[in-house]
Amino acid sequence: MASERKGIERRMRELKNDLSAKQKMYKNAExxxxxxxxxxxxxxxxxxxxxxxxxxxxxxxxxAYNHRSIEELKPYLEELEQIICEVEEMISGYYREDIPNDFKEFLEESGVKVSLAPKIGLYESVYYFLKRSLPERPVNPLMASISFPDDAFLIRPDLLSSAGPDSIQAYREKRKNRDMLRDEVTILSLQLEEQQKILEDYAKPSGFYGGLLVLFYASIVGVAYPTTLLPYPSNYYDDVATKWLLITLFISQLVALFVYLTIEIYKMKKQRRYLEQHWKSII
Structure with a gap:
């Protein structure tokens, strides 16, 4: 039993390590x-x-395409608010015609630095939106005949274009990988839970008290009571009633033992069938 217990504890350590690794991978994928x-x-x-x-x-x-909650999006919306404030401060005081359409070119000319460099694409999108809200330079009467096309200062469509087939396929693969990791975490958690139950069963063996009760009964009727008859002469309790009583008590302890064994074997088989069905449903 000690070796089996150590085997279960070793298996639990392995499951905990695997579970910890899979949880980290799942969180990263999510x-x-x-x-x-x-x-x-x-x-x-x-x-x-x-x-x-x-x-x-x-x-x-x-x-219709969003399935995230406000709580999940909150950190990203806070970043967006910070980016909006930065871009507004960058382009304040300019006329629309005075700054280039390309945001990176604007950064080079102005020497301004962004605080969230990994979000440079979002800076560009915000820049093109806010650029449209800038006032136009007052028209010089001498230049009144010069006109600009209506879309000269519109947002660049490539920044807001929908993802192509390759991007969509890559996203689906990421979701598939995330779902697979989530399933693996669930399976490992259930396996660890079952191993914990088995370990607890070793600490509290099933049927222990029942077996102890049967042993106690057998000791009373099979050993203790017959022993009380030994001090008497051999012909003192040499009657049929006493003999039948002793035989009945002996048979009763055998019956108690076999009933106990039958019940425990049935419980073990029932638990085994349950575990087999449980693992099949998990896998």
Whole structure:
């Protein structure tokens, strides 16, 4: 029993290590998907988020492609708010015609640095939106005949274009990997739980008290009571009633023993069938 207990404890350590590794992988995969979902949500609804004509809850409600909650998107929306404030400060005081359409070119010319460099793509999108809200330079009467095309200062469409087939396929693969890791975490958790139950069963063996009761009964009727008859002469209890009593008591202890064994074997088989069905349902 001691060796089996050590084997179970070793198996539990292995499961805990595997579970810890899979949980880290799952959290990382979930975070990657959350980053992509949040970026897509912000890009798809950037104009509403900047104008604040709708609340975030209203935007989420009307976004058919978003499945993230406000709590999940909150850190990303806070980053967006920071980026909006930075870009507004960068371009304040300029006329629309005075700054280039390309944000990176604007950074080079102005020498301004962004605080969230990994989010440079989002800076560009915000820049193109806010650039449209800048005032136009007053028209010089001598230049009145010069006109600009209507879309000269519109947002670049490539920044807000939908993902191509390759990106969609890559996203699906990431979701598939995330779901697979989640299933593995669930299976490992259940395996660890079952091993813990088995270990607890070793600490509290099933049927222990029942077996102890049967042993106690057998000791009384098979040993203790017959022993009380030894001091008497051999012909003192040499009657049929006493003989039948002793035989009945002996048979009763055998019956108690076999009933106990039958019940315990049935319980063990029932538990084994349950575990087999349980593992099949998990796998």
């Amino acid at each position: 975070l990657i998907l959350l980053d992509e979902d949040a970026d897509d949500f912000i890009i798809d609804n950037l104009e509403d988020l900047i104008s604040k004509e709708k609340t975030v809850a209203e935007i989420i409600e009307h976004d």
